[in-house]
Amino acid sequence: MNSRLSFSAAILLLLASCGGATRNNAADGAVANDTALNIQADSGGSLDVQPLNGYFVKNSIQVKDSLTFWLIDNPAAFDSLFGVAKTMNNKIDRPDFGTQVVVAATMPSTYYGTQIQLASATTDNLTNNAEMHFVATAQAEKNSYSTTPLWVGSIPKTGRTSIKVYTGDQLSTTLTIKE
Structure with a gap:
């Protein structure tokens, strides 16, 4: 049982x-x-951005807008805008214009320690366009000298046609890449 x-x-x-x-x-x-x-392929991805260190905006360049953006595709244009800030300890990152284009962001000279940073960079794999979001932060105290804030980075040449550049969430401009 x-x-x-x-x-x-x-x-x-x-x-x-x-x-x-x-x-x-x-x-x-x-x-x-x-x-x-309903499974869909992810159409977006991260944009491969390589920050370039060791450069400054040449004194002959007068930046007037709050944030100015450049798209540079050749060494002559790059060298006309930026000087090399070489010290004993730093490494200068040189872009390869055969496989890369350079994106630069700068602001007018200021006495307040201001830093431009890339917040995010994405690419749309379907349209082959990109978006870059920048933010700028400043110190509260005034310095006795002025500096021209600068951010420089390179991205791969991949047939991309345009890069929408944002200051925070506001569209600042669209940079168009020449084919």
Whole structure:
């Protein structure tokens, strides 16, 4: 009698763990099929940006806008805008204009220690366009000298046609890459 009771209890546990009888519900199948059909490829991705260190805006360049953006595709234009800030300890990152273009952001000279930073950079794989979001932060105390804030970075040449450049969430300009 004890073995029959144990056997019955085991069968009940087995049925409970399997969820009882199987259902064949057409609505459940439709949901599963809808989910499978709505799978979409991720069209966005991260833009490969390499910050370039060791440069300053040449004194002959007068920046008037709050944030000015440049897209540079050749060494002559790059060298006309930026000087090399070489010290004993720093490494100068030189862009490869054969495989890269340079994006630069600068502001007018200021006595407040201001830093321009790239907050995010994304690419749309479907349109091959990109977005770059910049932020600028300043110190509260005034310095006895002025500096021209600068951010310089390179991105790969991949047939990209335009780069939307934002200051925070506000569109500042669209840079167009020449084919």
